[in-house]
Amino acid sequence: MNHVIDRDVLERVLAGALRTGADFAEVYAEDKRSTSASLDDGRVEQMSSGRDRGAGIRVVAGDTTGYAHTSDLSERGLLDAAAAAAAAASSGGGGAKVIGLTPRERHVVNSVVQSPTDIAKTAKVELLQRVDEAARAAGSEIVQVSAGYGDSQKRVLIANSDGLFADDEQTRVLMRISAIANGDTGMQTGFQSMGHTVGWEIFDSVDVEELARDAARQAITKLRARPAPSGAVPVVIKHGSGGVLFHEACGHGLEADHVAKGASVYANKVGELVASPLVTLVDDGTLAGEWGTLGIDDEGHPTQRNTLIEDGVLTDYMWDFLRSRKDGHAQSGNGRRQSYMHLPMVRMTNTFVLDGPDDPDDIISSTDHGVYIAKLGGGQVNTASGDFVFGMTEAYLIEGGEITEPLREGNLIGNGPEVLRDIDMLGNDFAMGNPGTCGKDGQGVPVGDGQPTLRVKSLTIGGTAA
Amino acid sequence: MSGSNSSTSTSTGSNGAAPDGAELLAIADRVVASAVPGEQVEAYVSRGGETEIRVYQGEVEHFVSAQAEGIGIRVIRDGRTGFAYAGTLDPASIDEVLADARDNLTFGTVDEWAGLAEPDHVPVTDQVLWNDELAGFATDRKIELARELERLSTSFDPRVRVDDANYSDASGEAAVATTTGIRTWGRENGCYVSVSTLADEGGETQSGFGFSVGRSPTEFDLEKAARDASDRATRLLGATKPASRRLTIVLDPFVTAQFLAVISATLNGEAVVKGRSLFRDRLGEEVAAPIFTLVDDPTDPRAYTSTEVDGEGLAARRNVLIDDGVLRQFSHASYSARRAGTTSTGNAVRGGFRGTPGVGALALQLAPGERTQAEIVADIDDGLLVQSVSGIHSGVNPISGDFSTGAAGLLISGGEVGAPVREFTIASTLQRMLNDVIEVGGDVDWLPMRAAGVSLVIRDVTMSGA
Numbered sequence: 001m002n003h004v005i006d007r008d009v010l011e012r013v014l015a016g017a018l019r020t021g022a023d024f025a026e027v028y029a030e031d032k033r034s035t036s037a038s039l040d041d042g043r044v045e046q047m048s049s050g051r052d053r054g055a056g057i058r059v060v061a062g063d064t065t066g067y068a069h070t071s072d073l074s075e076r077g078l079l080d081a082a083a084a085a086a087a088a089a090s091s092g093g094g095g096a097k098v099i100g101l102t103p104r105e106r107h108v109v110n111s112v113v114q115s116p117t118d119i120a121k122t123a124k125v126e127l128l129q130r131v132d133e134a135a136r137a138a139g140s141e142i143v144q145v146s147a148g149y150g151d152s153q154k155r156v157l158i159a160n161s162d163g164l165f166a167d168d169e170q171t172r173v174l175m176r177i178s179a180i181a182n183g184d185t186g187m188q189t190g191f192q193s194m195g196h197t198v199g200w201e202i203f204d205s206v207d208v209e210e211l212a213r214d215a216a217r218q219a220i221t222k223l224r225a226r227p228a229p230s231g232a233v234p235v236v237i238k239h240g241s242g243g244v245l246f247h248e249a250c251g252h253g254l255e256a257d258h259v260a261k262g263a264s265v266y267a268n269k270v271g272e273l274v275a276s277p278l279v280t281l282v283d284d285g286t287l288a289g290e291w292g293t294l295g296i297d298d299e300g301h302p303t304q305r306n307t308l309i310e311d312g313v314l315t316d317y318m319w320d321f322l323r324s325r326k327d328g329h330a331q332s333g334n335g336r337r338q339s340y341m342h343l344p345m346v347r348m349t350n351t352f353v354l355d356g357p358d359d360p361d362d363i364i365s366s367t368d369h370g371v372y373i374a375k376l377g378g379g380q381v382n383t384a385s386g387d388f389v390f391g392m393t394e395a396y397l398i399e400g401g402e403i404t405e406p407l408r409e410g411n412l413i414g415n416g417p418e419v420l421r422d423i424d425m426l427g428n429d430f431a432m433g434n435p436g437t438c439g440k441d442g443q444g445v446p447v448g449d450g451q452p453t454l455r456v457k458s459l460t461i462g463g464t465a466a
Numbered sequence: 467m468s469g470s471n472s473s474t475s476t477s478t479g480s481n482g483a484a485p486d487g488a489e490l491l492a493i494a495d496r497v498v499a500s501a502v503p504g505e506q507v508e509a510y511v512s513r514g515g516e517t518e519i520r521v522y523q524g525e526v527e528h529f530v531s532a533q534a535e536g537i538g539i540r541v542i543r544d545g546r547t548g549f550a551y552a553g554t555l556d557p558a559s560i561d562e563v564l565a566d567a568r569d570n571l572t573f574g575t576v577d578e579w580a581g582l583a584e585p586d587h588v589p590v591t592d593q594v595l596w597n598d599e600l601a602g603f604a605t606d607r608k609i610e611l612a613r614e615l616e617r618l619s620t621s622f623d624p625r626v627r628v629d630d631a632n633y634s635d636a637s638g639e640a641a642v643a644t645t646t647g648i649r650t651w652g653r654e655n656g657c658y659v660s661v662s663t664l665a666d667e668g669g670e671t672q673s674g675f676g677f678s679v680g681r682s683p684t685e686f687d688l689e690k691a692a693r694d695a696s697d698r699a700t701r702l703l704g705a706t707k708p709a710s711r712r713l714t715i716v717l718d719p720f721v722t723a724q725f726l727a728v729i730s731a732t733l734n735g736e737a738v739v740k741g742r743s744l745f746r747d748r749l750g751e752e753v754a755a756p757i758f759t760l761v762d763d764p765t766d767p768r769a770y771t772s773t774e775v776d777g778e779g780l781a782a783r784r785n786v787l788i789d790d791g792v793l794r795q796f797s798h799a800s801y802s803a804r805r806a807g808t809t810s811t812g813n814a815v816r817g818g819f820r821g822t823p824g825v826g827a828l829a830l831q832l833a834p835g836e837r838t839q840a841e842i843v844a845d846i847d848d849g850l851l852v853q854s855v856s857g858i859h860s861g862v863n864p865i866s867g868d869f870s871t872g873a874a875g876l877l878i879s880g881g882e883v884g885a886p887v888r889e890f891t892i893a894s895t896l897q898r899m900l901n902d903v904i905e906v907g908g909d910v911d912w913l914p915m916r917a918a919g920v921s922l923v924i925r926d927v928t929m930s931g932a
Contacts, residue, residue, distance in 0.1 A: 066529050
């Protein structure tokens with residue numbers, strides 16, 4: 001990437017961006033190649049490949065940010081985009097500024113052994129066919145299987161008028177499997193996925209057929225599911241399946257941009273007890289191979305491990321460049337964007353709760369009546385009120401301390417601060433969960449989550465049974 | 467996407483020297499002309515621009531000016547499909563995209579139904595999709611609109627503050643050409659203002675939103691957008707968690723539009739031919755209450771998503787999906803139609819040049835009833851006016867039919883709208899809800915979504931709260 005845009009070109013483009021008197025300018029350049037293949041209904045429907053290459057230029061004057069992007073990476077194209085961004089942020093006064101960039105050593109968090117771009121497409125297609133066969137072999141009830149494979153390799157280059165000059169290479173491999181079972185009660189679905197920021201070598205350690213069988217098993221099990229209960233009950237969430245709870249219950253509310261505008265229930269609460277003392281919540285963009293892992297964030301700041309809640313006490317928020325600058329706070333490596341066409345903002349990376357003291361079996365056996373959630377779906381939060389929902393895609397009743405009958409799908413609803421306080425048991429069996437895509441302000445970025453098995457004293461389940 | 471068949475006159479509503487798409491069509495033509503015997507080729511070429519302005523406390527927080535262009539190429543040979551794209555229209559890159567698509571097809575499974583759309587001679591209904599006034603609208607006035615919206619939003623109630631106020635507009639043109647004889651081009655522009663509000667009282671914060679859309683800024687109703695945003699936030703202040711029970715719900719038009727989008731997923735022809743629609747065997751049968759008539763009509767100029775051609779370049783047309791409760795037809799693009807032994811209903815949708823067309827609803831509307839929402843509410847003894855739902859993507863499964871979402875709204879008691887309620891869910895199944903529809907309001911609201919809103923009354927829905 002360094003050879004795609006020369007350092008002296010970047011220096012001239014940044015100087016050009018500051019010509020209207022702005023106080024900060026940044027170039028974010030990206031070159032991304034991706035491959036995907038989808039299998040549905042027993043056929044490899046299509047293999048696709050794509051190329052996205054371009055640069056976004058951000059200019060900040062006071063509290064105003066101007067942004068423009070271009071797919072033309074020539075000096076002319078970049079200067080035009082810089083002029084457009086500068087005009088957008090224009091504050092009037094001019095001035096000449098000389099920019100000197102100092103290359104930063106790459107912050108390596110992932111090691112890629114075998115780049116997926118070097119792997120024959122045939123191998124990717126075979127992977128899908130194995131998944132299809134394994135899911136269909138799991139039971140005669142399986143009537144449909146769809147699966148997707150995707151990989152991407154993205155090189156980013158970031159330079160700004162403070163002299164920052166950083167680059168990163170981000171590799172991703174993703175697989176999704178969905179199975180449908182049909183029975184007397186209609187159709188039910190099962191889903192599994194895996195995603196990592198490493199190379200093709202991931203398939204040496206991940207058994208995709210096992211993932212396929214698990215998706216099939218979920219669908220078949222749900223054929224005998226009964227309607228989920230309606231109302232507030234104790235809820236036990238299996239390890240590695242409920243990180244989205246924290247992503248929604250408090251993660252978004254700890255993003256400094258929401259906090260600054262008073263649009264978070266966690267504003268002005270640093271130092272206060274905001275969760276059960278069992279809870280220590282971390283956001284860590286450096287976890288090797290995880291879906292939300294990056295060497296540098298999309299503003300060029302190295303990712304890091306940030307403790308957000310420690311023993312129930314709120315310790316810090318997550319920060320991007322603009323909020324940090326405004327509040328005189330250190331950046332935390334959480335400035336992210338979907339692509340060169342998007343403005344960066346505060347985002348999570350891998351957000352998870354650390355181990356607690358309890359044996360996961362004891363958590364279930366000490367619950368007389370409740371719901372056990374083995375797999376959560378997506379969620380959504382209103383950061384201002386703290387109310388959030390998330391879907392349960394695989395759940396069971398707990399009766400007399402034992403997991404019994406499967407339940408049909410539904411949403412759970414809770415209030416972030418209340419749920420954090422209501423966590424009364426936390427397991428010692430931490431696991432990361434499935435790869436996720438987090439949406440905020442119209443931008444999607446890859447995120448990871450994780451947690452040990454835990455119990456929430458009371459959550460409202462949106463089923464139809466009395 | 468807007469468009470017009472080469473066989474009909476181009477009508478873009480602009481005057482004089484309107485662009486005719488010659489440039490994009492020439493690029494598409496060149497790709498199509500390079501097809502070799504035995505090969506079907508489709509080129510989709512698009513170019514567009516966007517402006518996004520966010521205002522906070524009277525100042526411009528950000529100003530994004532974006533231009534993007536790209537090409538997606540599909541090649542089909544011997545029943546195998548390959549696809550590739552690039553975010554550039556640089557000729558060398560286009561050659562590479564075509565070569566990639568050709569290479570990709572060799573990895574697909576032979577599919578006897580694979581193929582591009584063929585001209586079906588359905589006439590295009592001319593639409594006015596381009597507005598010169600917007601194209602020439604000055605930047606300062608765009609900023610002023612966002613400022614004015616922010617000011618207005620706090621003018622009705624002292625408890626209301628603004629999280630952000632936004633102006634955005636977009637314009638785009640696209641051409642599709644195929645070796646099967648499709649050749650269309652169209653362009654479209656539109657603008658949008660939106661505001662997010664927060665209302666505070668006694669340590670509690672609730673949020674609201676308002677928006678207005680138009681082909682031109684002169685069509686905005688800032689007053690209504692501001693009042694909606696103010697009302698939505700303040701009316702939930704003091705909301706409590708309601709007691710669980712079954713009751714009649716009235717969906718606000720905005721919520722109904724989201725509900726219709728879910729229903730349309732079950733009527734998707736691709737889901738039908740692949741056995742994943744719960745209505746796959748129900749054509750000609752009663753699937754909804756007799757007052758329920760669902761039409762997908764992109765030729766209706768009142769619909770915000772009205773269009774001239776679909777994603778494969780076929781004329782958009784009016785389709786009656788459910789007529790007086792009876793399932794009349796599914797939505798099809800050319801692939802699903804060929805497999806189902808029928809013809810395309812003009813429902814190919816594509817998300818730009820990066821993907822291939824799928825099947826989707828274009829502009830849904832329910833046959834409206836007669837009464838206003840207030841008249842409807844006056845007849846309900848114990849009910850709920852649902853003003854927002856959350857978690858539709860996580861708690862509604864269009865394959866099994868399970869429906870469960872988080873919700874907020876106002877209780878209806880003795881024919882009057884009363885106390886606000888939040889942090890609860892509403893649940894049923896899609897199959898039951900369609901049969902349990904007891905009234906459609908007369909208050910049609912043309913929203914910036916693929917479905918028009920209208921009040922919808924459904925009985926016997928489970929509310930899960932305290």
